[in-house]
Amino acid sequence: MxxxxxxxxxxxxxxxxxxxxxxxxxxxxxxxxxxxxxxxxxxxxxxxxxxxxxxxxxxxxxxxxxxxxxxxxxxxxxxxxxxxxxxxxxxxxxxxxxxxxxxxxxxxxxxxxxxxxxxxxxxxxxxxxxxxxxxxxxxxxxxxxxxxxxxxxxxxxxxxxxxxxxxxxxxxxxxxxxxxxxxxTATMGAALSACTVPHVGKPSFDLGEDEVELGVGIHGEPGRKEIPLVSADDVTDHLLDPILADLKLSEGERTIVVVNGMGATPASELYVVYRRVAQRLKEAGIAIERSLVGNFVTSLDMAGCSVTVMRVDDEDLALFDAPCHTSALRQGM
Amino acid sequence: MxxxxxxxxxxxxxxxxxxxxxxxxxxxxxxxxxxxxxxxxxxxxxxxxxxxxxxxxxxxxxxxxxxxxxxxxxxxxxxxxxxxxxxxxxxxxxxxxxxxxxxxxxxxxxxxxxxxxxxxxxxxxxxxxxxxxxxxxxxxxxxxxxxxxxxxxxxxxxxxxxxxxxxxxxxxxxxxxxxxxxxxTATMGAALSACTVPHVGKPSFDLGEDEVELGVGIHGEPGRKEIPLVSADDVTDHLLDPILADLKLSEGERTIVVVNGMGATPASELYVVYRRVAQRLKEAGIAIERSLVGNFVTSLDMAGCSVTVMRVDDEDLALFDAPCHTSALRQGM
Missing domain, CATH: 3.40.50.10440 (Dihydroxyacetone kinase; domain 1)
Structure with missing residues (x-):
């Protein structure tokens, strides 16, 4: 470790x-x-x-x-x-x-x-x-x-x-x-690597060199299934489809999207994922009103990401846009 | 990869x-x-x-x-x-x-x-x-x-x-x-793992399971030397000593400190490093007037961090504190 x-x-x-x-x-x-x-x-x-x-x-x-x-x-x-x-x-x-x-x-x-x-x-x-x-x-x-x-x-x-x-x-x-x-709000994540808890000292699960853990939890708990390593667009689709099904989002609705890094994934990759989310939602006629891309809810040194979609109305957007001043998120002040 | x-x-x-x-x-x-x-x-x-x-x-x-x-x-x-x-x-x-x-x-x-x-x-x-x-x-x-x-x-x-x-x-x-x-301003970094450039497909250098690359560059270029894995405090001291020597900082001077993640290092570890920097500068009678801790200048999926110290005066602090609104840093607006 x-x-x-x-x-x-x-x-x-x-x-x-x-x-x-x-x-x-x-x-x-x-x-x-x-x-x-x-x-x-x-x-x-x-x-x-x-x-x-x-x-x-x-x-x-x-x-x-x-x-x-x-x-x-x-x-x-x-x-x-x-x-x-x-x-x-x-x-x-x-x-x-x-x-x-x-x-x-x-x-x-x-x-x-x-x-x-x-x-x-x-x-x-x-x-x-x-x-x-x-x-x-x-x-x-x-x-x-x-x-x-x-x-x-x-x-x-x-x-x-x-x-x-x-x-x-x-x-x-x-x-x-x-x-x-x-x-x-609905979220789903994927891991490209396990995380290592300090007092455990070894990775939380086994994942083959060419496997992705789909639906992983933020403690490295097992997800839905392991799939072979596919493109970022395909991974994103695997995450987005269950989210859209769960929220029953339809054309004309509005959302906030979060692409969240699990801890060890470079920002460049998170933006590749965001690009696909934006593409897919645009195709579906669903508006992304606000978005956040970065490490917000991580799993130590796990590589991977999660996608979160929230259905929003004007009231939600006003609350999202309200000023905040924290160490990890700052808006309007 | x-x-x-x-x-x-x-x-x-x-x-x-x-x-x-x-x-x-x-x-x-x-x-x-x-x-x-x-x-x-x-x-x-x-x-x-x-x-x-x-x-x-x-x-x-x-x-x-x-x-x-x-x-x-x-x-x-x-x-x-x-x-x-x-x-x-x-x-x-x-x-x-x-x-x-x-x-x-x-x-x-x-x-x-x-x-x-x-x-x-x-x-x-x-x-x-x-x-x-x-x-x-x-x-x-x-x-x-x-x-x-x-x-x-x-x-x-x-x-x-x-x-x-x-x-x-x-x-x-x-x-x-x-x-x-x-x-x-002076900076020095340490890597716990190499990074993998996408079109290269393999890690940029070899590092043993129990080694740290001291003075690593942000492209995974070799640094000063490889040392055995030591505590976060010791790694921090190895980074801070050359920085303080370079800047010739002395008691009573003021600084801005940046603890920068290389991309794959959890925030919790960066704060352990910051704690040691704060401890050391306090002992030396050097004030940290402002600080930033996070991923700012990364090396893809490299694990590790760098420490940056800048000697500052009132004019520098006024410029540091001035409002900015970028996607990665936001202050006062």
Whole structure:
């Protein structure tokens, strides 16, 4: 295993320390328990948003802490859910008197621990609502989930719900925005290589030199099937077809598209994939109103990408376009 | 070779096509010859800035085209200099009547072709000045250069010169800003893996399972030496020591730091490296005034990173902080 780390035991702590040092104008770090919060707390009377999950998916979630997106992110160990006490501590730290929304990717551990944290918050009279993100159309149940997995669509949930919270929507309304994103968002990914978790020390699965893992999860969980290595356009079609089928998108509809790198794939390749997505949607008469191309929800050193499509209306676009200032995404400020 | 491409012959053209489709609000693409320019041309009477070089280093340079940075970027084939006619066409397209600055990384082909383009521009009565970036302290001469190589420090040259041009400095003044950045910037990189150029199809060099290439170039050129795999802190020290020696930084001085990913290295590892840089500079009494951590000047799918340190004063910081709006870097707008 070749990594720029000091030891598997402290990689998350040291990485978050470096992250907080690099972005001290945006975030502050709490060490025990570990979480990252906005350096300038949201004004009283607004809904706060907390997310989190296993580390190894950076910039998700800490990279999206800041004005217009998350108030706090709780990183667990690599590919391991954060503990309820850490989530609770983050909740208390950022609550601004109008309730807290948890954005939870649909993995059994995350769902359980955010649920426990919500109960703990209830003791402290902090109202919590939760939205489970399950945008991955590749498989129904999987290694770590009942139901679909939460993957790169999480970024859009955090962006739009964050904008709704920032403009002053109440907890029910912010929750409704997040749920609407989940309902209208579908993602599927493909891996060209496995990832290596530091404390495991070897690749998470075997993939032949000429194989692509279609529908891979963001922890290297098995996907739909392995296929022979094909062109970028063909890989993109394999990802896009199930997405379009799931969303039942039809001519004249409008979308936001995210082409997300898994961590080790060059930007040039992601743009080749985006080109094909744009081509296909144009042919289908579906408009791409906004797009993001880059590494947003990664899987350590996995090579590959995912494609996310969200059906949008004017209200969604206004929330997407609203200003945000986080270390990984900045708009209009 | 496993890549998300359709064919080695069209990867650059298709990637730039996808890039222009994804960022149509910022850039426009010219196809014959190939270059990318700001969609909204700079106002007349201001200096325009053109850069470019071999593809495979994305987001450099096209990702830095936009308000406050570059007016045009000219991508060559993978790791191959752009042709003079393409540079000339970009120059004509973006010239706004106050001269054009070329920012050229110090590789023999780039220097030659930008030089020829400058002569061609002279026929068209466009005044051109050139700044050669040679921030890499790893080696004096190398595979593709006489003198030091131009690497990740190029990002800072483009940012600060871009800000100077945007505020209306004349050609001599913008050129002076760029030269000042070059004089005060030093970079060194390390690779944990080689990169694979699409039309070559195999890794650019051999590196043992337990070896690190210290001082590697951004095309996978040999560096200073191969060392056994050591901790992230030790790798960082190996990069930082020659940088500090080169810049002769002393206590009380101020800096901007860039920790740059080579393409396949997870953000979590880059932040572990940044943590060590911050620790070391703090111990030395040197202030980090601003920092950037991420993939800015990459080498396709190479794993590794580079560290860049720039000595700065108030004037430099004002230029660094000036607004910019490009696809890969956005500040204050």
């Amino acid at each position: 070749k990594k720029l780390i000091n030891s598997p035991d402290n990689v998350v702590a040291e990485s978050v320390e470096g992250f907080a040092l690099a972005h001290g104008d945006i975030v502050t770090r709490n060490t025990e328990p570990l979480f990252v919060a906005r350096v300038q707390k949201k004004e009283h009377g607004k809904v706060a948003i907390v997310s989190g999950g296993g580390s190894g998916h950076e910039p998700l979630h800490a990279g999206f802490v800041g004005y217009g997106m998350l108030d706090a992110a709780v990183p667990g160990a690599m590919f391991t859910s954060p503990t309820p006490d850490a989530i609770q501590a983050a909740t208390e730290a950022v609550s601004a008197g109008a309730g807290v929304l948890y954005i939870v990717k649909n993995y059994t551990g995350d769902v359980l621990n955010f649920d426990t944290a919500a109960e703990l918050a209830d003791f402290d009279d902090i109202e919590v609502s939760q939205v489970i993100v399950d945008d991955d159309v590749a498989v129904e149940d999987s290694t770590f989930t009942a139901g679909r997995r939460g993957v790169a669509g999480t970024l859009l949930v955090e962006k739009l719900a964050g904008a709704a919270a920032e403009r002053g929507d109440d907890l029910a309304a912010v929750t409704a925005v997040a749920k609407k994103v989940v309902e209208n | 496993k890549k998300l491409i359709n064919s080695p012959d069209n990867v650059v053209a298709e990637s730039v096509e996808g890039f222009a489709l994804a960022h149509g609000d910022i850039v426009t693409r010219n196809t014959e010859p190939l270059f990318v320019a700001r969609v909204q041309k700079k106002e007349h009477g201001k200096v325009a800035i053109v850069s470019g070089g071999g593809s495979g280093h994305e987001p450099l340079h096209a990702g830095f085209v936009g308000y406050g940075m570059l007016d045009a970027a000219v991508p060559g084939a993978m790791f191959t200099s752009p042709t003079p006619d393409a540079i000339q066409a970009a120059t004509e397209a973006v010239s706004a009547g106050a001269g054009v600055l070329y920012i050229v990384k110090n590789y023999t082909g780039d220097v030659l072709n930008f030089d020829t383009a400058a002569e061609l521009a002279d026929f068209d009565d466009i005044e051109v000045s050139q700044v050669i970036v040679d921030d890499d302290v790893a080696v004096e001469d190398s595979t593709f250069t006489a003198g030091r190589r131009g690497v990740a420090g190029t990002l800072l040259v483009e940012k600060l010169a871009g800000a100077a041009a945007e505020r209306g400095d004349d050609l001599a003044a913008v050129t002076a800003v760029a030269k000042k950045v070059v004089e005060n």
